[in-house]
Amino acid sequence: MSALLEPYRRPEQVRRLAAELHQVITRPWTLMEVCGGQTHAILRHGLDRLLPRGLELIHGPGCPICVTPAAAIDRALELAARPEVILCSYGDMLRVPGSAGRSLLEQRAEGANVRVVASPLDVLAIARDHPGRRVVFFAVGFETTAPATALLAHQAWRAGLTNLALLVVHVRIPPAMEALLAAPEGRVQGFLAAGHVCAVMGSEELEPICHRFRVPVVVTGFEPVDLLEGVLRCVRQLERGESRVENAYTRASQPRGNAAARALIARVFEPVDQEWRGLGVFPASGLRLRPPYDALDAGSIQVSFPGIPAASPGSPSGHGRSPRHNTVASVCISGRVLQGLDRPTDCPSFGTACTPERPLGAPMVSAEGACAAYWHYCQRDGSAATGES
């Protein structure tokens, strides 16, 4: 096992926390883990099966590529089709189908210059190495990746790089949490907040949500001990009728977050109303480049040349692949899955018309998507995420 993670995976710790949960809980509760990385960790380690009966974890929209609108992927596909463009993005983003069912990986197979990067700063080097090409970074993700994109924008602007552009789809978690709580169908009683987002932004910015909706919010990490600690603290608050922002991930997250990263985000970006794929538009839930960095916006690149059809807008659910890919069933309920209203296994397409090899929706693609987590980690009967013992 990884020596770095061993303290947070110790079986005796996990068993102790699970036993404590069984003691503390007196009635059913529904918690949402916001981040898809947490969903995967819960299912991968089978933590859901250690929970008391009646304690339900529902999975939140915290999968960055799942919520990237189809129109943005269509835009990336258009740009990647241009012969002078080198399009760079994160690995999973390349697999997600746009509105016409095509992914950037398919486009790469047809000859487009599409590259996987692990860090936005790699894009700077690519742009410098290819002065004759236009290098586009398809920047997606939450507040966790926004500072690195901001750094890229700042360095590119300072260096006067003219061949680098950014296609920005950064989204902010708090407005989505608010929207989920305000939704009539919503049934979240407590949040496990995404520890990595809070490491950047701090837990402070969650205080207004906590107070307005009177829900416990526990900043939670990603390893088994972290996750059960977060669940335990959240259940304790609920049992006591409390609603506080509590930090169960102090080794990474502080109340004020990372000041330098926050300053960088504020300098380079400004909030904007943003569409979340399958969920709709949430006010001020996105980030766009502010002047002078908006000169790098790939939105200003004209795409009009023969042979490339213009992007068609996404379907209302925004997730389904086109019928040419699926003649049997193309039902995709990922919008409901992302809101925690349905489980992936409630979907008629799950595991049949929709698999990671032929995904109908982004949550089946991503390393952080809930559908992919169920596909990879649940047993034949699909049992997961409800307390059973």
Added chain:
Amino acid sequence: MEITPGVGCPMPSDPADRVQLGHGGGGGLSQRLIEELLVPAFGPADGVLHDAATLAAGPGELAFTTDSYVVRPLVFPGGDIGRLAVIGTVNDLAMVGACPLALSLALILEEGLAMAMLRQIVAAIRTVAAECGVPVVTGDTKVVERGKGDGIFITTSAVGRLGPGPAIGPPAVQLGDAILVSGDLGRHGVAILAARQELGFSTDLQSDLASLLPAVQALLTEGLAVHALRDLTRGGLASALTEIARGGGLELRIKEAAVPIAPAVANACALLGLDPLAMANEGRLVLFLPTAQAEQARAVLQTFQPEAAIIGTVAAAGSALGGIVLLENAYGVLRRLTLGQGEQLPRIC
């Protein structure tokens, strides 16, 4: 690794010192490549070339396998594409319990490949073929235009002689068999990712690239009833176990904590969001044999790799539901092990 003059292959420097299209054209440059690089490396001793090699196969059954090798970078920590191309194919023969008799070597070179690199690769092939005791008896060379290849692609095929014992392969796996791995997993995959320098991490890890023939021969010499062997290459342990489970309608149960993973591999995978069980290996195998012989087999394997371990059992056979691999984690929870989706891509955050 630079080849010292007089030790490596004695081909004089080309003026351009790069592979040209003419090296595959069948003319003078081709002749020079064969006569000055390949024949000195591989023979025949009399230098007389024919259209086909003839083999004295002797009695008994033969095994035959082929594989193509593409890897970037061509030279990586712990090996290079030449060494990989021989060992990979020898390992495939070893998985049915066969000893290699003869190997073929087909090189597809990209125009512009540095001659020094080609010489280094050919020298590595010669060295490793000698180590494995297999002669390179036939071959071919083609050159493709610049941009149409990745430096060099290699295809090797090999014929081997099977031993006298019962057939080794997935059909021989039985209910109750123990499952072992011959060493710790994932070194090759992580070493290659690091060597590409695209993910911004570095490591001292080396590929586990190694011939599995000695370990297999040692198991058979001990008289162990080896039921099935599979070398863990692309897709790692996850792919190998899933294929065997599906092929035989088996339920395989693996204790996750028993699977040996070096801390450096585990840390790199944790940071990058990759699954060590799906990472490539080039010198590790998974072994099925009766549980009563598991400890003895582990002891044999540990003389080659101290990390060799018993990792699980065949828990059910003849399942109508098809095969399944279940991992039991340290918390006693079972989950299904699934195949990766081709390319392993690092996660976003």
